[in-house]
Amino acid sequence: MHKNIDSMDSGERKILQVFSKKIQNKNRPFPCIPATIGHSLNQFCFGFTGDPTKQSTIQELANLLHEYTKVSRSLGKFTSLVIFFETPVNLFESYKVEDYEQLFWEQLNGLGKMDVADWPAHIPVDPEDSAWEFCFHGEQYFMYCATPAHEKRKSRHFPCFMLAITPRWVLTEFNSSPAAAAKIKANIRKRLEHYDSSPIHPDLNSYGNDDNFEWKQYFLHDEKTSLSECPFHKYLKKLK
Secondary structure, eight states: OBSSGGGSOHHHHHHHHHHHHHHHOSSSOOSOHHHHHHHHTTOOEEEEEOOTTSHHHHHHHHHHHHHHHHHGGGSOTTOOEEEEEOOOHHHHHHOOHHHHHHHHHHHHHHHHHHOOSOOOTTSOSOTTSTTOOEEETTEEEEEEEEBTTOOSOGGGBOSSOEEEEEEHHHHHHHTTSHHHHHHHHHHHHHHHHHHOSSOOOTTOOOTTOTTOOHHHHHSOOSSSOOOSSOTTHHHHTTTO
């Protein structure tokens, strides 16, 4: 895991430069304003893992997220962990959005199985409960996935399979001033309208609302469609 570009090799620096260009683009502003702030303040951490189709990569991801969980609160109130996966040519050539979606949930299910901490008592284990969200090592996280296959929803496109993982306490801090948060959220939606060629996805909502389901926002389709059931169910049934 890196916080400083000087500690990266040439390949890692190249992919980070692509990421930075996307986040810092002034002519085409990235929709997520808190993400642009966190990046500009150098509060992001970056992790690089192997081929996401390999089981060993999930262990790498678990190690990175475990390490990040231990230090995240010292990094600033806009911090996130950004994970770049090695994405082989065959994935670029054959994987569709739905294939990457399955790959994404395989990562989360794998993380769940490797988590040595108890599931937080105040978080329901049923993803169909509006208070549910993904947890790891006792910390609540919002997950964002971007892939090379996304075309219309450019806000979810990246040249490699990518995760951005944000602690819930960061989002709670962001929402601590309701008026300011509401204004920023309105600007985010305006940016999305210009950034994506697809309409704003109907699953985008706010944590805590009765009609909100966090898992549906982790991975968005190019179209307005979404899965009928959370793929994390199989693991969570073991916790009940």
